[in-house]
Amino acid sequence: MSLQLAFAPALSRPDLLAAPVAAALRNVPGADDVEVAEIDPALADTAAFCERYGVTPEESANCVVIAAKRGGETRYAACMVAATTRADVNGLVRRHLDARKASFAPVDAVTAATGMEYGGITPVGLPADWPVLVDEAVAKTGSVVIGSGIRGSKLRLPGPLLAALPAAQVLPGLGIPVAPAPE
Numbered sequence: 001m002s003l004q005l006a007f008a009p010a011l012s013r014p015d016l017l018a019a020p021v022a023a024a025l026r027n028v029p030g031a032d033d034v035e036v037a038e039i040d041p042a043l044a045d046t047a048a049f050c051e052r053y054g055v056t057p058e059e060s061a062n063c064v065v066i067a068a069k070r071g072g073e074t075r076y077a078a079c080m081v082a083a084t085t086r087a088d089v090n091g092l093v094r095r096h097l098d099a100r101k102a103s104f105a106p107v108d109a110v111t112a113a114t115g116m117e118y119g120g121i122t123p124v125g126l127p128a129d130w131p132v133l134v135d136e137a138v139a140k141t142g143s144v145v146i147g148s149g150i151r152g153s154k155l156r157l158p159g160p161l162l163a164a165l166p167a168a169q170v171l172p173g174l175g176i177p178v179a180p181a182p183e
Contacts, residue, residue, distance in 0.1 A: 003053050007035035007156055010148075018116045018149025020125035028124065029164065034157040041151035044119040046083045049154065057083040060145045061138045061162075063121045064089075065110045065130075068099035076105055076113065077131040078123050080138050080146070080162055085175030092174055093133065115149075122147040122155060123165055132167045135174035139163035 009032065014022040016036045025031045043052045050057050060083035068075045077097055079087040087093060094102035107118050114126055123132040123146075138144060141159030148155045163170050 003040075005037040005039070005053050005055070005154070007037045010034040010036040010155060013153075016148060016150070016153035018114075018120065018122075018125065020115045021122060021149035021155075022125075024125035028161070030158070030161045033161060034124075034155055036148055036153050036155055038153050041119075044147075044151035044154075050083070055145055059141075059143065061135075061141070061159075063123055063147055065105040065121060066093055066097070066102050067105040067109075068094065068097040069101045070099045075099075075130075076110070076127070077133055078121075078126055079174060080123055080132065080134045081175035082135060082138055082141075085135065085137075085177055087133075087135075088174060088176050092171060096133065096169075096171060097131070116147075117150050120147040120150045120153075122149050123162060123168070124155070125149060126167070128167065130167060131169055132162075132165050133174055134159075134162050134165075134168050134170050136170050136172040137175060139170045 013036050043049050061080050064079045064087045066077050081087045089102050139159050144159050145154050145156050
């Protein structure tokens with residue numbers, strides 16, 4: 001049995017947002033189109049969330065933070081990809097960021113730098129110098145469910161709003177389809 005999500009305008013429920021997310025949303029054109037719903041924090045991970053709340057993986061997107069390294073310097077970037085895909089970290093992302101090496105960023109570094117909870121990281125409210133790479137398919141989605149900065153809620157917003165975030169760059173082919181599990 002799936003639970004029903006009760007969405008409300010995100011700006012009316014700052015208690016369901018990480019502080020940096022609430023602050024950033026106040027300055028996002030189209031923020032009136034962003035909604036938030038409370039969820040069980042134990043179900044924040046995409047697969048469990050989708051199963052329990054009846055949201056399809058096609059309606060969900062994940063924010064993956066990448067550490068890009070070159071010449072002793074580490075830069076961070078966020079990748080927004082559909083839940084049915086994985087980010088092309090070692091190909092497209094590494095080349096786009098002109099990095100020698102690209103890998104998933106350490107959780108403790110990401111949570112400290114963002115003020116967000118692991119499992120709720122979202123591109124809204126990230127540090128201004130972090131590029132937000134948005135898969136073209138996500139940018140074209142009419143409505144997508146993403147993290148809210150905390151594990152206890154999810155945001156729902158139009159994909160084009162993600163593409164319009166200040167640091168956003170739309171990249172075709174960022175999300176690589178995940179091969180189905182063998183039976």
